[in-house]
Amino acid sequence: MSASSPALSSPPFASALRAAREAAGAQHYPQGALYVVATPIGNVADLSLRALHVLALADAVACEDTRHTQALLRACGLDRPAAQMIAVHQHNEAEAAQQVVQRLRQGQRIAYASDAGTPAVSDPGARLAAAAHQAGLRVVPLPGASSVTAVLSVAGAVADDGGFVFEGFLPAKAGERDARVQALAQEPRAVVLLEAPHRIATLAQALAPLGARPLTVGRELTKQFEQVAVMACEAFAGWLAADAVRSKGEFALVLHPWSQAQAAESGEKLLALLVKELPLKTAVRIAAEASGGSRNVLYELALRMKKDSD
The missing domain is CATH 3.30.950.10 (Tetrapyrrole methylase, C-terminal domain)
Known part of the structure; x- marks a missing residue:
């Protein structure tokens, strides 16, 4: 572990931390790299052994909410000083990314975690990863929980x-x-x-x-x-x-996707009602939008319906 590694406490994650070191410690973790870490979406036991190892190994942890992530770290038996926590959220991501890039250029390992799940999907993190790439730095994914x-x-x-x-x-x-x-x-x-x-x-x-x-x-x-x-x-x-x-x-x-048969059946039923009350093109447009059916197929069907009713 690095010189800035957090203090480790015992239960309930002491055995998990040992397992993380044994399972993931042999892998090379380059310095000057950003580690994008997936964290649990509700169940803390879903944190992977590799994620746990990197959160302990990193020189600093960048995160969406420092209080939230600090609570997760403590629950996992890790305790970091405030100086090793960097807030990177939707309101400051562009500016904070440059601070992280500067630390990466100094050779630090930085782990990034959003409040829950995999960062940069619906949570912050995409700008941070892009800034690291643009600076020619390595970005390492640690997959895991995702809603x-x-x-x-x-x-x-x-x-x-x-x-x-x-x-x-x-x-x-x-x-x-x-x-x-x-x-x-x-x-x-x-x-x-x-x-x-x-x-x-x-x-x-x-x-x-x-x-x-x-x-x-x-x-x-x-x-x-x-x-x-x-x-x-x-x-x-x-x-x-x-x-x-x-x-x-x-x-x-x-x-769920609708099968073509389901879309066609739904569109035909709706179209049969609409053509009685609306102009043909309007009826076709509404039936296609509501059912997901083909507008061309429904238009041909509407023409036949109009012809049969005349």
Whole structure:
């Protein structure tokens, strides 16, 4: 370990720290490198042995919230002085990145951790990694916990040839949020969404127009009261309202892809109703946006419907 290594305490992580040294200590950890460390999203036992070793080895720890990360370090049996903690968050990332780069150029090993999960996905860290790359410095990933991969792993929503899209948090403004949902209605792949408890009811209302499209809701993933439920988008708001506890905690969600058959069937049913009340092009546009079906196919179908009704 480096001369600036933190003090090590005993339980409950003393055996884990020994295991981390034995399992990960033989690997080379170059100086002057930024180590991007995934940290638990709720369950501290999900911290990897290699992450634990690097958090002990690093000359300093850069993090989204120094108080939060210091609490994690202490829970793991590590205790660092304030001088070895560097705040790098969304409001100061560009400026703080230069401070980190300066330390890296001095040969220090710097570990970076966001408040939970893998940095630089929906949390800060991307600008820091980019600054290190631009300075010609090494950036080393330490993979681990992520709400994105956690919810995907239990959703059963990614086909072998489909992949997925990471959307993250939808816009806070209603108009922008609704526009994004309309765009997602056209996305043929699975879509991962994130949301905070104070906005989850708003998200549920925004997704309701997607109707029967399947949705996996992951709440408090990896924590004691973890909950995973699959439902139609139109049922999500009612599911939340049925139990006040369901609106608490952090959320990771997967909007499932619709098969072409499902999209076509849904689009045809909706189109049959719309062509009776709206101009043909308007009816086709709404049916395509709501179902994710092909606009060209629905347009041809609408022409036939109009012809049959005349």
